[in-house]
Amino acid sequence: MATDHIRYDVLARDALRSVLRRVLADAAEHGLPGEHHFFITFLSTAEGVKLSPRLLAQYPEEMTVILQHQFWDLVVTDDRFEVGLSFGGIPERLVVPFNSIKSFFDPSVQFGLQFEPADAAEAAAATNLPAVPAATSSALAVPPVAVAETTDDEPAKPSEGAEVVRLDRFRKK
DSSP states (O other), X not given: OOOOSSXXXXXXXXXXXXXXXXXXXXXXXXXXXXXXXXXXXXXXXXXXXBOOHHXXXXXXXXXXXXXXXXXXXXXXXXXXXXXXXEETTEEEEEEEEGGGEEEEEETTTTEEEEEOOHHHHHHHHHTTOOOOOSEEEEOSSXXXXXXXXXXXXXXOOOBTTBOOOOGGGGSOO
């Protein structure tokens, strides 16, 4: 098998993260348009993530935040976003690097992005194994619970007429 010196997986992951970055930057500048709102799941212990000890104890592995009605001071930079949210009536400031994000979903238009951990793509490249795509886009009606990991032997189960399509199905083996 040929070695991918171009690293298409990294390029695709970075391109899809730039979509997320731009959407959040637009929301920071203009607010959320229409019915748009975002579910963002990230690794709570990833490098650069800043959570209060209380939230980290409550979400030791990963956390999903919803940006809809009650958030403030959304700041987006090249490598992260920062936002104020209230948890149990207690205001908190979160710092979330883009490389810690596992998934992004906007249920108002049924659009989602799911990211593989950067470690998995790097490990595959180091061992010359075919890399799983670093990010996949799901623009068809796929709620977050339906975007589940599957193996090639086990097809994804559709949810209300939607189908999860993995890019691996189209790769030549």
